[in-house]
Amino acid sequence: SVLLEELPKFVVDEAKLVARLSANENPYGPAPKVVHAITNAVISGNRYGHGDAATLIDMIAEKEGVTPDHIMLGPGSTDLLEKTAIVRFKEGGNVVSADPAYMSLINTAQSMGGSWKPVPLMKDFSHDLDKMTEAVDKETKLVYICNPNNPTGSITDAGKLKKFCDKVSVKAPIFVDEAYLEFMDNPASQSMVSLVREGKDVMVARTFSKIHGMAGLRIGYLVATPERIKNISSMVRGTMGLCVTSLQGAIASMKDEAFLTDCKHKNQECRAYTMSSISALGYEIIPSVANFLIFPIRMDGQEFLKEMYDSGVGIRVFNIGDKPWCRVSMGTMDEMKLFVSTFKKVTA
Ligand code: PLP
Numbered sequence: 001s002v003l004l005e006e007l008p009k010f011v012v013d014e015a016k017l018v019a020r021l022s023a024n025e026n027p028y029g030p031a032p033k034v035v036h037a038i039t040n041a042v043i044s045g046n047r048y049g050h051g052d053a054a055t056l057i058d059m060i061a062e063k064e065g066v067t068p069d070h071i072m073l074g075p076g077s078t079d080l081l082e083k084t085a086i087v088r089f090k091e092g093g094n095v096v097s098a099d100p101a102y103m104s105l106i107n108t109a110q111s112m113g114g115s116w117k118p119v120p121l122m123k124d125f126s127h128d129l130d131k132m133t134e135a136v137d138k139e140t141k142l143v144y145i146c147n148p149n150n151p152t153g154s155i156t157d158a159g160k161l162k163k164f165c166d167k168v169s170v171k172a173p174i175f176v177d178e179a180y181l182e183f184m185d186n187p188a189s190q191s192m193v194s195l196v197r198e199g200k201d202v203m204v205a206r207t208f209s210k211i212h213g214m215a216g217l218r219i220g221y222l223v224a225t226p227e228r229i230k231n232i233s234s235m236v237r238g239t240m241g242l243c244v245t246s247l248q249g250a251i252a253s254m255k256d257e258a259f260l261t262d263c264k265h266k267n268q269e270c271r272a273y274t275m276s277s278i279s280a281l282g283y284e285i286i287p288s289v290a291n292f293l294i295f296p297i298r299m300d301g302q303e304f305l306k307e308m309y310d311s312g313v314g315i316r317v318f319n320i321g322d323k324p325w326c327r328v329s330m331g332t333m334d335e336m337k338l339f340v341s342t343f344k345k346v347t348a
Helices: 032-046 050-064 077-088 104-112 129-135 156-166 193-197 224-232 244-254 257-279 301-310 334-345
Strands: 004-008 072-075 095-100 117-120 139-147 172-177 201-209 220-223 294-296 316-320 322-327
Touching: 032 220, 032 294, 050 072, 050 193, 050 220, 050 244, 072 301, 077 104, 077 139, 077 172, 077 201, 077 220, 077 224, 095 129, 104 139, 104 224, 117 156, 117 224, 129 156, 129 257, 129 334, 156 193, 193 201, 257 294, 257 334, 301 316, 301 322, 301 334
Parallel strands: 095 117, 095 139, 139 172, 172 201
Antiparallel strands: 004 316, 072 220, 201 220, 294 322, 316 322
16 A cells, blocks of 8 residues: 655754755745735735635636636635535545545544545556545545645546546545646646536635745635535635735736746746756656656655755655655756755765
């Protein structure tokens, strides 16, 4: 079985790092137009942001081709992953997901008394949709799909995933986490939002933390059927956790297509450079469509982590299948060059 466990993180002041490549952030954000919008928004900080939230919801609804009652906002998609888990697992049940997967929703489901039914990824690191279909039973309260997946960066074919969601959503709601989707070309064709439009019991989470470069500003959203949105927000509210600055920043960012395209291209360049430099050293990297890469290393995970941090380069180490793996987020090209040279020094 594939066990995913994050090694205890080496305690360090992240601000002292020369290159922070540990949390899949976007080194270029927020866009200058977003900074301008946020600066201007500070003055409205004495008022609640209900009006701005309504404006942002309208913009998102239009982009996704749904009516505004299909959208719920949250301070980051973590908030929506966890709130969904709180509502779905308040009476227990199980969550079916891939392994390894992003653990936020699964951890909350387990804290609520739910259990996790992990299904190992296939050899090509896509979801094993047949095994996941078999794993769904009467106790399944939610199926969680992270596509592209974290920590692997791998993608599951959109056509196959749509068929799976179509069939399985009759038995249990499906939550598709698309945090990294916009790093791909033509993301709309890869998204599961079309199923929500068809009225299927599918929830899609998106975030402004990644391609928009707004991780510290905390905005994300959920696209789901109006019934699901009502069901979740009857217990926990979305917009009350949001501030006017982030809302107006997100509104400005949605209008700045040029910035988003530029971030995508820079990410692709850095990923290709890092992939070829590390592969040339004989390491096998999982092909990634996201803003990070992961590969098994050949030294002790803790020691590797400490030496990288001591050299000013922050990365993450995961234990997968009892082996340490290095996950490196894409920074600027200069930061990636520093990562490669530091990696060579540390592993020499
Ligand atoms: N989903 C995935 C797959 C992630 O990797 C992350 C963050 O790294 C999140 C959700 C949460 O992001 P945020 O809460 O910043 O939207």
